[in-house]
Amino acid sequence: MTTYSSVVIDSRTCPSAPSCFARGVDGGKKIRGIKIQLGVEKYGIPLAIEASPANVDDTKRIVPVLRQIAGRGFQGPAIADLGYRGERLAKAAAALGITVRPIARDRDGLFIPTEIAWVVERSFSWITRYRRLNTIFERTKEHFVAFVEIAFISILSRRLKRLVTQAAPA
Numbered sequence: 001m002t003t004y005s006s007v008v009i010d011s012r013t014c015p016s017a018p019s020c021f022a023r024g025v026d027g028g029k030k031i032r033g034i035k036i037q038l039g040v041e042k043y044g045i046p047l048a049i050e051a052s053p054a055n056v057d058d059t060k061r062i063v064p065v066l067r068q069i070a071g072r073g074f075q076g077p078a079i080a081d082l083g084y085r086g087e088r089l090a091k092a093a094a095a096l097g098i099t100v101r102p103i104a105r106d107r108d109g110l111f112i113p114t115e116i117a118w119v120v121e122r123s124f125s126w127i128t129r130y131r132r133l134n135t136i137f138e139r140t141k142e143h144f145v146a147f148v149e150i151a152f153i154s155i156l157s158r159r160l161k162r163l164v165t166q167a168a169p170a
Helices: 064-070 087-095 117-127 141-167
Strands: 008-017 025-026 032-038 046-053 076-079 098-102
Touching: 008 064, 032 064, 032 117, 032 141, 046 117, 046 141, 064 087, 064 098, 076 087, 087 098, 117 141
Parallel strands: 008 076, 076 098
Antiparallel strands: 008 032, 025 032, 032 046
């Protein structure tokens, strides 16, 4: 079992087709679709993936992600943005042995990278390169999560291949 010093959690709203497994309207972003919640380690590799309708609050849908991470044996801090504040989330996370640390990452509309909180944003940007994950058409949540996992397998295998070819003598 691998141990992690901390994880980073966040969510992203994706537009979806009417035939998608779940659909809601994210009031803040005015997007009709789903939210994908990620829990990543310090290099941006996902430890937990969850999907829900876009109208569900982040503090409610991140709990299954925290359960998945705790199921892997993680106990420690989970770094998040200020949208993950709240007593109910703090109690649910504490029951799993995880401390959610919400931190401010922007000031006056400018993004400020704080600690390793930016790695989850980088992970989201990696999967935007996969056209199938930009507008969601999947009819089941399991299929969607599987396609996200396939995208990360592709990303990480290309990175591994690059490391191996750099290490090999020419």
